[in-house]
Amino acid sequence: MAQPADTARTVILTVDDDPGVSRAIARDLRRHYGAGYRIVRAESGESALEALRELKLRGDLVAVILADYRMPQMNGIEFLEQALGVYPGARRVLLTAYADTNAAIDAINVVDLDHYLLKPWDPPEEKLYPVLDDLLTAWRSSDYRPVPATKVVGHRWSARSSYVREFLARNQVPYRWYSSDEPEGRRLLEAAGADGQRLPLVVTPGGTVLVEPDAPELAAHVGLATTPTADFYDLVVIGGGPAGLGAAVYGASEGLRTVLVERSATGGQAGQSSRIENYLGFPDGVSGGQLTERARRQAGRFGAEILTAREVTGLEVNGAARVVRFSDGSAVAAQSVILATGVTYRQLRAPGCDDLTGRGVYYGSSLTEASSCQGEDVYIVGGANSAGQAAMYLARGAKSVTLLVRGESLRASMSYYLVQQIEEAPNITVRTRTEVEAAHGEGHLEQLTLRDVDSGATELVDAQWMFVFIGAAPLTDWLDGTVLRDEHGFILAGPDLTPDGRPPAEWELDRPPYHLETNIPGVFVAGDARARSAKRVASAVGEGAMAVMLVHRYLEQS
Numbered sequence: 001m002a003q004p005a006d007t008a009r010t011v012i013l014t015v016d017d018d019p020g021v022s023r024a025i026a027r028d029l030r031r032h033y034g035a036g037y038r039i040v041r042a043e044s045g046e047s048a049l050e051a052l053r054e055l056k057l058r059g060d061l062v063a064v065i066l067a068d069y070r071m072p073q074m075n076g077i078e079f080l081e082q083a084l085g086v087y088p089g090a091r092r093v094l095l096t097a098y099a100d101t102n103a104a105i106d107a108i109n110v111v112d113l114d115h116y117l118l119k120p121w122d123p124p125e126e127k128l129y130p131v132l133d134d135l136l137t138a139w140r141s142s143d144y145r146p147v148p149a150t151k152v153v154g155h156r157w158s159a160r161s162s163y164v165r166e167f168l169a170r171n172q173v174p175y176r177w178y179s180s181d182e183p184e185g186r187r188l189l190e191a192a193g194a195d196g197q198r199l200p201l202v203v204t205p206g207g208t209v210l211v212e213p214d215a216p217e218l219a220a221h222v223g224l225a226t227t228p229t230a231d232f233y234d235l236v237v238i239g240g241g242p243a244g245l246g247a248a249v250y251g252a253s254e255g256l257r258t259v260l261v262e263r264s265a266t267g268g269q270a271g272q273s274s275r276i277e278n279y280l281g282f283p284d285g286v287s288g289g290q291l292t293e294r295a296r297r298q299a300g301r302f303g304a305e306i307l308t309a310r311e312v313t314g315l316e317v318n319g320a321a322r323v324v325r326f327s328d329g330s331a332v333a334a335q336s337v338i339l340a341t342g343v344t345y346r347q348l349r350a351p352g353c354d355d356l357t358g359r360g361v362y363y364g365s366s367l368t369e370a371s372s373c374q375g376e377d378v379y380i381v382g383g384a385n386s387a388g389q390a391a392m393y394l395a396r397g398a399k400s401v402t403l404l405v406r407g408e409s410l411r412a413s414m415s416y417y418l419v420q421q422i423e424e425a426p427n428i429t430v431r432t433r434t435e436v437e438a439a440h441g442e443g444h445l446e447q448l449t450l451r452d453v454d455s456g457a458t459e460l461v462d463a464q465w466m467f468v469f470i471g472a473a474p475l476t477d478w479l480d481g482t483v484l485r486d487e488h489g490f491i492l493a494g495p496d497l498t499p500d501g502r503p504p505a506e507w508e509l510d511r512p513p514y515h516l517e518t519n520i521p522g523v524f525v526a527g528d529a530r531a532r533s534a535k536r537v538a539s540a541v542g543e544g545a546m547a548v549m550l551v552h553r554y555l556e557q558s
């Protein structure tokens with residue numbers, strides 16, 4: 001007997017309007033193929049098509065479809081024609097009475113029929129199974145493997161499609177991308193009953209269809225936790241970059257009931273780095289995604305809860321409790337808090353950029369979009385390490401990469417090893433003293449106006465892809481009125497709160513704030529969000545660990 005490639009979810013579907021015949025053929029199929037395949041039976045073309053669409057959305061495979069020719073409303077050929085649109089790779093068999101053989105022969109052309117079987121098919125050992133065995137063997141050697149991953153149908157220049165891809169990629173959720181104007185994308189849209197006006201359409205491995213989902217909806221459907229399991233914790237960590245993950249690993253491993261809250265995807269900036277070369281213990285470098293995914297699993301193994309797609313918008317003090325409020329108004333309380341909110345890419349202010357964000361203008365999405373710019377010309381704005389890493393990464397597939405830098409040279413702003421790599425790359429050009437004056441395009445980026453900073457001369461260039469890395473700023477406005485920050489929004493802690501040797505005015509304890517402690521006792525800061533921090537992965541992780549040590553000290557004394 002033929003064995004399927006993926007036994008659990010591979011289907012043989014049979015449709016016959018005569019219930020007796022339908023049951024008989026299903027019984028014979030089950031007897032011979034039941035151990036390896038799921039036999040699905042329908043009694044009309046419409047219900048068989050409905051079954052196929054459901055199977056499609058769930059990501060199941062259909063190896064063979066057997067259809068009776070004479071059925072009311074929709075005959076077997078009409079049914080197979082439509083089934084072809086849903087499962088083009090399934091082998092197609094028409095069951096006919098002797099009188100219908102001409103129709104069957106015609107169908108060989110119309111629906112690319114693989115075989116027609118004359119009724120009755122007894123004994124099946126002679127007439128049915130040998131035919132199906134051959135068809136199953138042929139099907140298995142074709143390229144219709146299972147796709148258990150989440151499916152995203154979207155458009156190349158749709159900002160929301162780009163956002164959803166990035167969200168899934170950064171959260172390490174496997175997904176397959178289908179362009180809405182390609183046949184398989186169209187098939188999925190049709191199976192979901194969608195007209196493609198609202199994209200992206202996401203189909204989960206369980207077959208649930210989400211149209212233009214936002215981050216919390218997406219997170220909840222792809223298995224990411226979004227809700228805390230308790231009301232009160234020892235420690236709430238806000239931010240899931242290296243500092244927050246470090247704090248979660250150390251907090252949970254040292255017995256603190258810990259929850260980490262991340263607004264988009266764990267990994268933070270580091271998760272967007274194609275290669276971190278200077279992190280201790282990785283002599284050959286490590287991708288930021290790999291490093292932070294390991295940290296995430298490590299935190300989970302120690303019992304830290306990790307909530308994704310939850311943005312924190314408020315921090316309140318309620319006696320000994322520190323209350324962390326989410327954007328939907330709900331809250332979670334803890335004895336202590338570590339702020340590890342890092343920094344966010346600064347936006348390019350040139351006209352046109354806002355409208356074209358996600359449609360050719362990207363901030364830090366180089367890893368997700370790289371496959372789309374294969375063989376294309378790419379512009380990167382920025383002269384620091386993040387821009388340099390992106391240039392090296394994109395240059396692997398792009399036709400050309402042009403780095404637009406305001407300064408005199410890269411050497412002032414980029415690590416030596418990266419400057420060397422860029423100089424050696426044949427398809428990377430560096431344009432110094434150049435800035436973007438405007439971005440243009442209908443629906444997606446088409447051109448850029450570049451300006452020479454010294455002469456003021458402008459030049460219009462064709463461009464479809466621009467990645468912007470022009471520094472970053474902390475997003476800490478939500479801490480107004482509670483946590484003290486410097487003039488750029490970076491959070492003040494420890495010695496920075498006591499420049500003249502005295503703690504801030506409202507400080508009520510008879511000790512000064514600990515090293516990473518903010519002006520609110522029990523609320524600490526770690527990583528890039530802290531004023532005068534090192535802006536490195538290693539230091540962020542180190543500060544996360546150190547903040548936990550200070551949380552212990554705080555809890556012992558309170």
Ligand SMILES: Cc1cc2nc3c(=O)[nH]c(=O)nc-3n(C[C@H](O)[C@H](O)[C@H](O)COP(=O)(O)OP(=O)(O)OC[C@H]3O[C@@H](n4cnc5c(N)ncnc54)[C@H](O)[C@@H]3O)c2cc1C
Binds near residue numbers: 278343389538
């Ligand atoms: C492309 C790139 C390459 C880099 N390469 C290197 C390198 O090679 N070596 C190196 O040492 N450093 C590198 N860095 C710098 C390094 O990644 C950062 O210093 C480090 O990630 C800082 O960690 P963090 O946890 O403090 O902040 P972040 O990494 O910024 O993480 C902060 C997290 O907090 C979340 N957050 C923010 N606000 C909220 C909120 N209100 N509610 C919930 N969550 C919130 C954010 O979504 C984010 O995930 C690179 C940075 C970039 C962008």
